[in-house]
Amino acid sequence: MIKRHLRNIATFLLIVSTSVITNAAPRPADTLAVNSEADARRIFSSFHYPGGLFPGNTTFLGGSLARGVYRLDVDSQGKVVAITVVKNINHDIDLRAMKNLVTWRAKPGPLRVVDVSLIIPRQRRIFSGH
Numbered sequence: 001m002i003k004r005h006l007r008n009i010a011t012f013l014l015i016v017s018t019s020v021i022t023n024a025a026p027r028p029a030d031t032l033a034v035n036s037e038a039d040a041r042r043i044f045s046s047f048h049y050p051g052g053l054f055p056g057n058t059t060f061l062g063g064s065l066a067r068g069v070y071r072l073d074v075d076s077q078g079k080v081v082a083i084t085v086v087k088n089i090n091h092d093i094d095l096r097a098m099k100n101l102v103t104w105r106a107k108p109g110p111l112r113v114v115d116v117s118l119i120i121p122r123q124r125r126i127f128s129g130h
Contacts, residue, residue, distance in 0.1 A: 032114045032115070034114055065120045066090075070097060070116045072115075073111070076108060078105045080105075
């Protein structure tokens with residue numbers, strides 16, 4: 001148990017040291033948006049949605065419980081260099097999302113800002129958005 005707790009602290013410190021975690025200003029005009037897996041595939045070469053969270057346009061029976069938006073600053077090699085919480089869900093879920101999002105890799109290109117929308121379902125997933 002202590003070992004797992006220390007691992008969680010180390011992961012949190014890694015995220016804090018490699019990411020900017022704040023409440024964000026309005027979205028810049030040139031920001032890319034990821035609301036679906038198709039959007040993610042166009043921008044990212046490597047990504048995996050955190051367990052229990054789904055792309056922002058996924059439709060659920062009973063609707064979604066909460067929606068979070070995370071702004072990723074991506075460097076020219078495709079590495080996520082900063083994450084800003086634009087709309088938080090709750091501390092634990094935001095932390096889980098950021099731990100995952102910091103591992104995403106974009107296709108090489110110019111410096112980019114990408115807003116990733118994630119939702120939590122009230123019930124089981126029925127079908128994915130377009």
